[in-house]
Amino acid sequence: MPLLIRNADIVTADSRSRADLYIESETISRIGANLEAPPGTEIVDATGKLVFPGFIDPHVHVYLPFMATFAKDTHETASIAALIGGTTTYIEMCCPSRLDDALQGYQLWKSKAEGSSACDYSFHMSVTKFEQCTEPQLRQIVADGISSFKIFLSYKNFFGVTDDEMYQTMRLAKQLGVIVTAHCENAELVSRLQEMLIAAGKTGPEWHEPSRPQSVEAEGTGRFATFLETTGAAGYVVHLSCKPALDAAMAAKGRGVRLWIESVLPHFLLDKTYAERPGVEGMKHVMSPPLRERSNQKILWDALAKGFIDTVGTDHCPFDTSQKILGKDAFTQIPNGIPGIEERVNLMYTYGVKRGILDLHRFVDATSTRAAKLFGLFPRKGTIAAGSDADLVIYDPNYRGTLSAATQHSNVDYNGFEGMPIEGRPSIVTVRGKIQVRDGKFVGERGRGKMLKREPAYF
Numbered sequence: 001m002p003l004l005i006r007n008a009d010i011v012t013a014d015s016r017s018r019a020d021l022y023i024e025s026e027t028i029s030r031i032g033a034n035l036e037a038p039p040g041t042e043i044v045d046a047t048g049k050l051v052f053p054g055f056i057d058p059h060v061h062v063y064l065p066f067m068a069t070f071a072k073d074t075h076e077t078a079s080i081a082a083l084i085g086g087t088t089t090y091i092e093m094c095c096p097s098r099l100d101d102a103l104q105g106y107q108l109w110k111s112k113a114e115g116s117s118a119c120d121y122s123f124h125m126s127v128t129k130f131e132q133c134t135e136p137q138l139r140q141i142v143a144d145g146i147s148s149f150k151i152f153l154s155y156k157n158f159f160g161v162t163d164d165e166m167y168q169t170m171r172l173a174k175q176l177g178v179i180v181t182a183h184c185e186n187a188e189l190v191s192r193l194q195e196m197l198i199a200a201g202k203t204g205p206e207w208h209e210p211s212r213p214q215s216v217e218a219e220g221t222g223r224f225a226t227f228l229e230t231t232g233a234a235g236y237v238v239h240l241s242c243k244p245a246l247d248a249a250m251a252a253k254g255r256g257v258r259l260w261i262e263s264v265l266p267h268f269l270l271d272k273t274y275a276e277r278p279g280v281e282g283m284k285h286v287m288s289p290p291l292r293e294r295s296n297q298k299i300l301w302d303a304l305a306k307g308f309i310d311t312v313g314t315d316h317c318p319f320d321t322s323q324k325i326l327g328k329d330a331f332t333q334i335p336n337g338i339p340g341i342e343e344r345v346n347l348m349y350t351y352g353v354k355r356g357i358l359d360l361h362r363f364v365d366a367t368s369t370r371a372a373k374l375f376g377l378f379p380r381k382g383t384i385a386a387g388s389d390a391d392l393v394i395y396d397p398n399y400r401g402t403l404s405a406a407t408q409h410s411n412v413d414y415n416g417f418e419g420m421p422i423e424g425r426p427s428i429v430t431v432r433g434k435i436q437v438r439d440g441k442f443v444g445e446r447g448r449g450k451m452l453k454r455e456p457a458y459f
């Protein structure tokens with residue numbers, strides 16, 4: 001059924017205008033004043049609301065075998081949570097371990113999402129080793145519509161690559177026009193520090209941050225940038241958490257390295273004292289890179305406002321408390337990660353836009369448009385224009401609420417942002433023209449999501 005949105009206050013990364021939007025055949029077909037509605041058109045009045053392009057989360061985990069367990073969401077639960085929070089597309093990290101075959105891993109990850117996600121999705125393909133068969137397999141995966149790789153400089157012997165494997169991945173990425181995303185922490189130093197702390201009886205979650213200090217992240221970021229500089233590949237640092245890492249990335253950008261930066265929701269709003277809470281409360285807030293000293297938050301917000309930090313993801317990692325507790329005797333066994341796929345947009349709007357830190361356009365850019373551009377989805381996604389997919393968020397800036405595990409939709413029994421007030425939430429969310437969410441409730445079609453084929457960008 002066609003859809004007409006009347007009186008839309010349309011906000012994109014670079015413009016604001018008032019118009020009607022007419023949607024048919026999954027796309028925005030007309031934008032203009034007083035558009036005609038043929039019989040049978042559903043009409044939505046957006047007076048008093050903001051209309052944003054569907055938000056894009058560039059960094060999520062849904063299916064994730066990691067640290068002796070499996071993350072709890074399915075694509076059904078994760079996508080419903082995403083949509084209720086205004087995210088209409090996510091890019092999942094496809095993460096086979098070093099023991100797995102990359103192509104089989106890719107097919108497994110794809111099979112988990114197919115027919116299950118209610119929103120559109122794609123994958124970053126993790127390269128966790130580089131053997132003879134790796135290059136042809138990666139070429140096949142890129143030909144299937146994946147235009148980004150992921151490497152881990154951390155998680156030694158599991159996801160982590162050696163410097164030689166990083167080099168080979170970048171050489172191939174450069175040839176294929178594929179961007180390399182990277183988790184930047186020095187694996188060797190992390191494992192030495194973990195050994196030392198555990199041997200000294202420092203086993204609680206409060207020791208997670210000291211086992212991965214800022215210097216370790218800055219080293220990883222700097223080394224990643226040096227390899228990009230040498231190979232000529234384009235890169236994207238995921239979940240950058242602190243000033244020394246930001247300095248390393250900015251220095252590289254200043255030298256002309258083609259490098260983009262993502263920070264994730266928890267690092268803007270939570271600090272290391274959350275992981276210092278006793279017992280499982282602390283464990284809920286263990287992620288890598290860790291939550292940092294509070295002083296970093298202002299630095300990240302400033303860099304985001306200026307566009308030095310390009311995107312905001314979540315690193316959504318749906319492990320629940322029964323899994324977090326696996327690390328009760330040693331922080332090294334706590335499954336890493338904090339869920340946030342439902343909370344990202346509302347929290348960035350509340351604590352960024354409403355607090356006067358983020359300009360409304362930069363907010364849209366950081367949470368949607370720039371990811372679309374970097375990862376080969378623009379202008380199909382990430383903007384509101386004739387011909388773009390009709391992924392729209394009609395946002396109610398007057399809504400007031402409080403985040404809680406009791407009302408969330410991810411299949412997790414805690415909320416890392418429990419009790420935080422929000423000012424604004426999506427009132428209507430569409431995926432390719434179909435209304436999937438109304439006022440906090442999923443009302444749409446499960447399994448509607450499509451895997452998005454992305455073209456290499458040749459930065």
Ligand code: URP
Binds near residue numbers: 315
């Ligand atoms: O703590 C995190 N980030 N867990 C998920 C794996 C990763 O590093 O992205």
Ligand code: ZN
Binds near residue numbers: 183239
């Ligand atoms: Zn990571």
Ligand code: ZN
Binds near residue numbers: 059060093
């Ligand atoms: Zn991650």
